[in-house]
Amino acid sequence: MTDMSTLEVPADLWPIADLFFSGLGNEVNLNDEGEVSMLFRSFLWLYLVTAALAIITFKLGFARKLPVLKNIVVYSVLIIGTFLLTLILGLNLPVAESLLVAALILGIYRLRLHKERSARQQGQQL
Numbered sequence: 001m002t003d004m005s006t007l008e009v010p011a012d013l014w015p016i017a018d019l020f021f022s023g024l025g026n027e028v029n030l031n032d033e034g035e036v037s038m039l040f041r042s043f044l045w046l047y048l049v050t051a052a053l054a055i056i057t058f059k060l061g062f063a064r065k066l067p068v069l070k071n072i073v074v075y076s077v078l079i080i081g082t083f084l085l086t087l088i089l090g091l092n093l094p095v096a097e098s099l100l101v102a103a104l105i106l107g108i109y110r111l112r113l114h115k116e117r118s119a120r121q122q123g124q125q126l
Contacts, residue, residue, distance in 0.1 A: 016096040053099035060106035
């Protein structure tokens with residue numbers, strides 16, 4: 001029978017997850033309230049970063065003008081889905097890192113598109 005009072009923390013975490021889970025060590029004693037609160041705090045920070053990056057990526061790449069109620073539904077589903085992704089895959093796969101790269105690429109694309117449109121409008125006005 002295995003001991004259920006400890007939880008093993010993977011040693012090979014991806015950089016963003018490792019940033020938040022670095023102070024936990026290799027195992028978390030589930031009987032120690034301080035270690036459990038640190039585990040939940042680390043997961044919460046990883047979730048908030050992942051949710052923020054998912055919202056930024058969605059806004060930059062896929063969002064359209066929708067009525068307020070539809071916006072609430074879309075972002076609610078996005079936040080719930082991000083929680084599930086972080087819970088299931090957040091420590092094993094580079095979810096936050098992938099969203100960061102996607103947000104950077106979409107941000108650069110939107111910036112270049114904006115500059116190109118403004119240059120085109122400047123050329124038409126002359």
